[in-house]
Amino acid sequence: MSTVWNEGIIHDVEIRPLNKRADSRGWLSELFRRDELSSELFPAMCYVSETLPGITRGPHEHTNQTDFFAFFGPGDLKLYLWDNRSDSPTYYYKMILPVGVSNPAAVIVPPGVVHAYRCVSDVPALVLNAPNQLYAGNGKKEKVDEIRHENISNSPFALNE
Secondary structure, eight states: OOOOOOEEEEOTEEEOOOEEEETTTEEEEOOOOOSSOGGGGOOOEEEEEEEEETTTTEEEEEEOOEEEEEEESEEEEEEEEEETTSSSTTEEEEEEEEETTTOOOEEEETEEEEEEEEEEESOOOEEEEEESTTTTGGGSSSSSOEEEEEOOTTTTTOOOO
């Protein structure tokens, strides 16, 4: 039996356009400012990843961690979000967003929202993440806060677009 997802905005997911300020040297874009971000979302670390054309990362979710993604290019991705929080007003909602060079955006993904993205351009896409938790805790000695869904047969989190 397949899960029926409602299409719509997911509660607590924030989508912020990234404005590029360009000049003769290139461009600059503010990803976040302490005065515009709740203190519980302040980053604990930051990393950048490259996703090659046609490749998908996820779907997975976190129990405690909030991800703060920045999608800015040079490629484009399709971002998939599913609200898997039974106490959320948007439980069983999903969102699919184009992000990357054609739609630069910062996206805050709270715990319990399953997420994945696929590079849909002919060039790789870079993704910056500044989560509010350390990967594998202090000294990388703790269990990773991640529930992976990508290798589960008949997963309700299918990237069918």
